[in-house]
Amino acid sequence: MSSPMNLDDVLQTFIAESQELLLLMEDALLQIEQAPDDTDTINALFRVAHTIKGSAGLFGLTPIVAFTHVAESVLDRVRGNELRVDESLSALFLEVRDHLCTLIELLASHGDLHGMTAEHEQQGAALVERLNRYLDNRHEPQTSLVQIEPPQLACATRWHLSLRLCPDALRNGMDPLSLLRYLNSFGKISAVVCITEGLPDIAAMDPETCYLGFELGFVSDAGQATIEGAFDFVREGSQICVLPCDVDLTGLRALIGRLEAEPDAMVEAFIACGSVTREQWLAGSSSGAPTTVAAASVVPDLAARDDVTKNRGAKEPRSAEGNLIRVDAGKLDQLINLVGELIIAGAGANLGAIQSGIGELIEATSSLSRLVEEVRDCALTLRMVQIGGTFNRFQRVVRDVSKELGKDIALQVLGAETELDKTVVERIGDPLTHLVRNAMDHGIEAAQLRRERGKPEQGTVRLNAYHEANSIVIEVSDDGGGLNKQRILAKAIERGLVAEGQPLADGEILNLIFEPGFSTADQVSNLSGRGVGMDVVKRNIVALRGSVSLESEEGVGTTVRIRLPLTLAIIDGFLIGVGNASYVVPLDLVEECIELSSDDYGNQEFLDLRGAVLPVLRLREMFAIDGANPGRENVVVVHYAGMRVGLVVDQLLGEFQTVIKPLGKIFGTAHGLGGFTILGSGAVALILDIPKLLGQVASQQKHGTTLSPELTQ
Amino acid sequence: MDAAVLSHPQQAPQRACDGQFLQFLTFVSAREVYAIDTLCVREIIEYGQVTSVPMMPDFIRGVINLRGSVVPVIDLQARFGKGATLQSNRTCVVILELIQEDESHVLGIVVDSVSEVIEIELADIKAAPAIGNRIREDFIRGMVKIRGAFLTVLQLDQVLCVREIASQLH
Structure with a gap:
């Protein structure tokens, strides 16, 4: 393959990519809890599992491959509508995701999986066993599926499918056989002709390369998009053609032209598939003198349709990814440092020009410094990332914590597209987690109390971000009980933070909770309430040159407002x-x-x-x-x-x-x-x-x- | 080690087969001659515009702009407790790079004048006497006799111990 050094680089890419994919998977899983039948989300899940399995296979990471394979198989059944995602399945997959996360982290820290402990293996085995429960009764529904098929086929149409898989299909983990099986889940393959003309001599054959092509007769009531969707994962590098079988033979003719195959052999294959009868073909071709012309005009049409399906639905994320470049953060920092030097040097040149009094020079340097400023603004936006990624992480936090607390709490995210510096984003995660947990644990009341207060039973935690002047404001708010000022004051006096009888404004009283060692919770839970926290939150934020303030109305809710600079540089x-x-x-x-x-x-x-x-x-x-x-x-x-x-x-x-x-x-x-x-x-x-x-x-x-x-x- | 760098080769210690020679930079601070290992010397610049930093111990002269990076400057004479270095036209800032606690620190020291680079055999560096030293004992790596006069080899990691200096800012 490549030198070990290069492989190491590629491994880093794999790790980064997998971590991204796992984040995606988490989002998808949380989404699917709301909308269990969303095919896009299910496809996204399958793609994640599939990609990780495939890439892990490249590195010979057998534990990951074996583990993901089981998960993928279950997802495959979900995709084939044999299984429905319910709460327990999505919870199981969240655990699966976490386990994969652990494995990837292990890989990231050690460079291999030798650091796997028995505990990891046990955890993996337990999950595999639970996953297998969804697979055990696999054969029953499949046969029953076949049995109910015939009545469905009454309104079905015949399709001709032509597959020339890309040579790397096997290496990418795509077994043609599983594709055919998958096709059978929503239709019936009436005939298969295996095209072996691509096979080289046995001596020259690479057993990991896919040389086979298939011509299929397929009967299904599914639409063209659905059938084409089955090949989403192998489309790259493959020639896939889905044609309805009708009297018009131009599609099939175009296919022959496109595949540059021996026409007679192809026609035999078409006939063997039952996609066309010999009589039809002969009748068609005798009248079809301009066949080749028609073929030429149809080909781009087909290709265009391919593009359309590509850009639709499931393919969307990939096309968006195409516009992104992954850059080492160190290089960006270096660029920004250099731009900083440029600003300083530019200011020096400006000063010199003004002192020299030469008009042309002053003009030149001032237009230069305008350009430098633009360069700086551009360079700074390179480091800007949307805060949405950080916010969405909290969907999981809220889901887990609300289950743990037995409260029904929803997370509302606003302003996810607000951008700020990556270093700030990285360092804001911990304080935010703390604030969100606090809001859920102390802020939101128990359902009973909420009913009494005339609030909806479901509590809401809201994360909001927006730009204001030259800073970004992040709000964490809840519609819970609010802070009890009297209790805070009493506690502060008890702790000696305030002298008794000292007059304090409401804002000052609220700010007391940022003092070290301050907690008003009567009960210490394992989430919060130990009194270490708000002071740490404040310290973290001040370290980012930011500030934090608090607004609270008793019985209505609390809002913590964090103000941060857009960049630290x-x-x-x-x-x-x-x-x-x-x-x-x-x-x-x-x-x-x-x-x-x-x-x-x-x-x-x-x-x-x-x-x-x-x-x-x-x-x-x-x-x-x-x-x-x-x-x-x-x-x-x-x-x-x-x-x-x-x-x-x-x-x-x-x-x-x-x-x-x-x-x-x-x-x-x-x-x-x-x-x-x-x-x-x-x-x-x-x-x-x-x-x-x-x-x-x-x-x-x-x-x-x-x-x-x-x-x- | 090139003999050409020695200013007085005829008086330099003879090369012993088993002896290890190192190059040292000598300079004058408060009329005393000191030597430091050249390996940590990055460059020597003229004493220029130093921005003083308020609320600092007096041996921290301030900071300078060394081609775009901000470098703290320490007054060696003041660090030895002998008052501030008076500026003359021979005053220099020796820029040093020290590795302390696995971190590289770049800082400058103000000295009265820089003299020469000499080669010293490590075995010739003798321990300083227990009494009679004019600077803190832990600042001294040893004494060496060059051309009939003693000079003090400094223990830079102690003189410029970043942790100690930072702790003095309380």
Whole structure:
């Protein structure tokens, strides 16, 4: 085959593909619970099992092949309408899928299946046994099917089927025999002629290659699309022709032309199949002088019809896949890093041009930077993925958890097409899982209580995503009992998080549940309620430069709103200058900028902002920057998590879109810093981590009355 | 190891058959001569625009832009507790790449001036005396006598221990 190195690469592709397919399978299984007779979904399921089996066979992964084969056989029966998908079968297949997932993960981590333990094997064997129960009585219904066929055939039509399977059919796991069997499930093969002219000498024959062709007479009441659908899995590389047998012989003639076969032998085959009688053929051909012309005109027609069926229904996902390219995420990151450098270099060129004062140069660099910006936007969209994939994972979570809790809960997904950065998507999964579980466990009430409150018995958890300004908002809401503010407050006082009698706004009380070690659940379930969770959720989200807020009305429901930046690589910043250094404040936190009037000059800790008290933070003092104050200072009002603080700075340098350079290990724990960035001039600017900075100030204020003495002296 | 890189080959230690020679970069910081293994030296650049990082221990000078990547710069003299390096026209930043805890860290050290690359036989590096050292004992890999004068070979992994530095930021 290929060198071991290449095989390794291919194995990675197989793993990635299988994981995708298994996700697809999960979706299909969850769908099929709602609509058990949807043939598209059943076909999709069969395709997944079939593809995995086939690909696993290429790698000699016998355990996967053997296991999937049984699953495929059961699905084949479902496809043949011999079995109906019920709840127990779909549940069984979910387990089958999970088992396959385990095996694939094992493969991904070890590179082979030697890591399989007895436990895995037992699990697999148990599932196979349960699957086999659906196969055991296989022969009975088949015979009964044949028995009920004749009456059906009354209204059936005769078809002529011509199959030239692609040489790789056997290697792909398609046995022609099973195709013929499948055909028999919705019709009757009246005659078979096996075309052996493709067979080479026995010495040159490769036993794994399919050399055989078939001409079939087929009687069925199924439509052309159904019959053609039987060959969906072998269509690639094969020549398949489904023709109705009527007096018109042009179809058959075209077939001979298309297959470039010996006409006499073909005609014999047609006659043997009963698709045409010798008399009909002779009568037809004597009048058919322009046969070849007709054939030529019919061929494209047939081909076009092939295309039409291809694009319909079951084939759709594949054609969509054709437009996608699988790219290593590392390469994308590299591209985005380079684009980041390009932006910095472009800003430098711009600056130089402006300083040089040459009009043409300024024009050239400004059109260049416009292009660079477009390139950046394009590059960033490469990393964007729809959040729907993440959301749909929760169908399973909701299904499993609601069964476990004995509550009837539906998941409603909105805004699945909203796009955001892949790294964000990857890291949002865990917090979301937590929130969804929380909503189901604590939010949604038991059915009894819901009835009493006049709500529908089925609870709803809603996941919603939408874009707002330069961020994405994800909402997890439920129509459950809501949060009990009194209980939260009581618990907070009990835990010493709040002093008794301290007045708190509703929002502040709700935010208490994000404090570490806080749980109001009276009972600890194995899902949630241990009080580790909401603080972790908040920490995870803040680590993504996002924020989380909560809305709740008692008896009506709770909504948790997560706000995240669209990407982690680039920040919209506001550039400020203090001393010789430049700092960047995330633009979405900046509320307004005001000039510090001479009246306010001095060492006051508060400003009067249109009648409201605004605490100020003098960056010059906080950062211990030497040098005299410039004549005039400015205040940048930043707003975060309900806190509003004025940062006193020397200069306002304006908006600035920039690439974030990570802090690195040395500065990793530095308070108040979020990263570095490089300015157009080549100087390094510091990105301020406003949430941490404000948190620091708040904790200092808690311990002293105001800022700590060394900062205010 | 090419003899041509030695500035004073006639005084360099004689090559012993079983001895192992390594190249060291020598530089001056606070009038002391130090040597570091050249294997971790990436480049030497002129002391330029350093952006100071607030709320840091004083031996962290700040960060520089090294062709698009941000590199922290450490003042070696301050790290040894001898006050900040005064900038002169011979002040340099030595860019080092250190592997610590399986991670590669690129950082720069500010020194008064860079001298030369010399070859030292490992056996010639003697343990430092227990007393009389002017810098922390664990920063010293050993002492070596070159051309009649002692110089200190630094234990860079200790001097620039990323974990220790990060922990000082509390």
